Ligand code: HEM
Ligand code: SF4
C-alpha cells in the first residue's frame with residue numbers, strides 16, 4: 001500500500017505542477033477540492049429549491065411537472081435543472097479525487113483520522129441523494145433504478161415481502177415509495193450538510209469557499225454546459241413494460257449494471273467490505289504515532305500565538321493553573337494534535353539565543369526539541385567553507401534536501417517548515433554560522449500540515465508574529481517551496497541564491513575596502 | 525499578470541471538465557433489456573405447508589416442559605420449501621425450490637424471477653408444490669399467452685384466489 005500511495009502522490013504532484021503553471025498556486029483546483037465540494041453543494045441546494053417550487057410530488061404528476069420546467073420554462077427551470085444535475089455530478093468527481101488525493105498525500109494519520117473517517121459516510125450520503133434524485137423524475141431511468149434498487153434491497157431478507165414486487169404492477173405501492181424518495185431526497189442532503197460540517201471541525205480556518213475567481217469560472221462553465229446540453233428526462237415510466245435501453249448517469253450509477261448481473265448479496269458484501277476497509281485505512285499499518293506537543297508552563301506567557309497558528313485547533317487557551325502572574329496558558333488537546341510543530345515556530349520563547357541548556361520553550365515536540373534543532377544547526381554549519389555558506393532548513397514531507405549538502409551547504413530538517421522559529425535565521429546569520437539561510441518545504445498552496453507555508457511566508461514578511469527581526473538582512477534569506485517533485489527547480493534556486501550570497505559578499509568587501517582606504521587617507 | 529497561454533490553458537481545462545460532465549451524465553447508454561424481447565416475471569410470496577403436522581404431546585413429554593410452556597399440542601413451525609416449475613412451449617424455463625424465510629423457517633417463501641422470452645403466442649404451464657409430497661404438484665395452470673416485445677407478463681400466485689393468476 002505504501003508503494004501505491006507514493007506512486008499516486010508523485011502522479012498527483014506532477015499533474016498539479018502543470019495546473020500550477022496554468023492556474024497559479026492560488027487558483028489550482030487541486031488545492032481547492034474540499035472548497036469546490038462545498039461550492040457544488042450550494043449550487044445543488046439553490047437550484048434544488050427552485051425546482052422544488054414547481055415540482056409535483058405525486059407519482060403521476062412528477063414527470064409532467066419536470067417536462068414543463070425543461071421545455072416551457074427552459075430559460076429558468078430548465079437551466080436550474082441542468083445546474084442541479086451537473087453540479088451534483090461535479091460533486092462526485094470532486095469527492096472521489098479528494099478522497100484519492102488525501103490518501104496519496106497521507107493526510108489521515110494519527111489525529112487526522114477524524115476527517116478521513118467522517119468522509120466515508122459522505123460517500124453513502126452523496127450517492128443515495130443522487131440516486132433518489134433520479135428516482136423522482138419517474139421516467140424509464142427512474143423505473144430501471146427503482147427495479148434494480150429494490151432487487152438489491154431484497155437480497156437482504158430483512159424487509160419481509162419483496163420490495164421489487166411493488167414495481168411490477170401495483171401503481172399505488174410504487175407511489176408510496178415515490179413519496180418516500182421525495183422525502184429522502186430532501187432529508188439526505190440535510191444530513192450530508194451536517195456531516196460536511198462535522199468533517200471540518202478539527203480544522204482551523206477550513207477552506208470551504210474556493211477563491212472568487214475560481215468559483216465564478218466554475219459556475220460559468222456549469223451554466224454554459226446547461227445551455228448547450230440541457231438535462232432531459234427519458235420516456236415516462238410505465239410499469240407494464242420493461243425499461244430497455246437507459247442512459248445512466250455514470251457518476252452516480254456505475255454499480256447499477258453490476259447489480260443487474262451479480263447477485264445482490266455479493267454487491268452488499270462488496271460495498272460493506274469496501275466501506276469497512278476504507279474506515280480502517282487510518283490505522284493500516286498501525287504505525288507508531290509521534291508524540292504530541294507539550295507545554296512547559298514555566299516558559300509559557302500565555303500570548304496565545306500557538307493557539308492562533310495551530311492548523312488543527314489542538315490548542316486551547318485556558319486560565320492559569322500554576323499561580324503565575326500571566327492570565328492564560330496554552331493547553332494541548334492530544335487527540336487533536338498531529339505533531340507538526342507549527343506551534344513551536346510561533347512561540348516567542350522558542351529561541352536559539354537562550355543558551356542555558358536546560359531552558360525549554362513554552363511549547364515543543366518531545367521528539368524534536370528546540371534544543372536539538374539548535375544543536376543540529378550548529379553542527380551542520382561546523383565545517384562549512386567559502387563565502388556562500390548556506391544552512392538549508394527543510395521539512396520531512398517534501399523532497400529531502402540532504403543530497404545538496406556539501407562543503408558549503410548544511411541541511412537541517414524538521415516535521416514542518418512552519419516549526420522553524422524565525423529567530424533561528426537571525427541566530428544563523430548573526431552568529432555567522434553561515435552566509436545565508438534557505439528554506440524549503442511543501443508546494444505553495446498545499447502544505448502537508450495545511451498552514452505551515454502560509455505562516456512561514458507571513459512571519460518572514462513581517463506580517464505575523466513572531467516576526468523576523470529588522471536587523472536581519474533579507475537578501476540573505478532564500479526560499480523555494482519544492483514539494484516532492486520540483487527537485488530541478490530547487491537546485492536551480494539554491495544555486496542562484498548562492499551566487500547572490502557571493503555577490504553580496506564581494507560588494508561588502510568593496511565597501512569594506514572603501515572604508516579602509518578612506519581611513520588610510522585620514523591616517524595619512 | 526495572466527499570460528495568454530495560461531488563460532487559454534485554463535479555458536481548455538474547463539472545457540474538458542465540462543465535456544466530461546456533459547458526456548458521462550447520460551452516456552454511454554446501457555441496455556438493461558433487449559427491446560425485441562418480452563419478459564416473464566414470476567413473482568409471489570406464499571407460505572407452504574408445515575413440515576410436520578401438529579400432534580398431541582404425550583404425558584411424559586408434558587412433564588418435561590416448564591409449567592408455563594405446557595400446552596396440549598406440539599406444532600413445529602418449520603415449513604417445507606416451495607418448488608416452482610415453469611414451462612414455455614414445452615421448454616423448461618424454471619425449476620427451482622425456495623426456502624421459507626425467517627430464522628425458524630416459518631415464514632412464506634418469496635419468489636422473484638425475471639425471464640426474457642421471445643414475444644408472440646406461447647403455451648405456458650406453471651406448477652407449484654407447497655406440501656411435503658415427494659412427487660407431483662399441488663397447483664398447476666396451463667394457458668396460452670400472447671405477449672408483445674417489452675411487455676411484462678407477471679405470474680402471480682394467491683391461495684385465496686385459487687392458485688396461479690396472471691397479469
Ligand atoms: C461531499 C464530500 C466532501 C467535502 C465537501 C469535503 C470537504 C473537505 C474540506 C473543506 C476539507 C478541509 C480542507 C482544508 O481546509 O484543508 C476536507 C478535508 C479532508 N477530507 Fe474531505 N470532503 C468530502 C469528502 C471526503 C471523503 C469522502 C474523504 C475520504 C474518505 C475525505 C477526506 C478528507 C481528509 C482526510 C481531510 C483532511 C486532511 C487534513 O487533515 O488536512 N473527504 N474535506
Ligand atoms: S504540533 Fe502544535 S501546531 Fe501542530 S497540531 Fe500539535 S499543537 Fe497544533
Ligand code: SF4
Pocket residue numbers: 295299300301302303304305306307329330346347348349362363
Ligand atoms: S506561543 Fe508559547 S508562550 Fe505563547 S501561549 Fe503558546 S506556548 Fe505559551
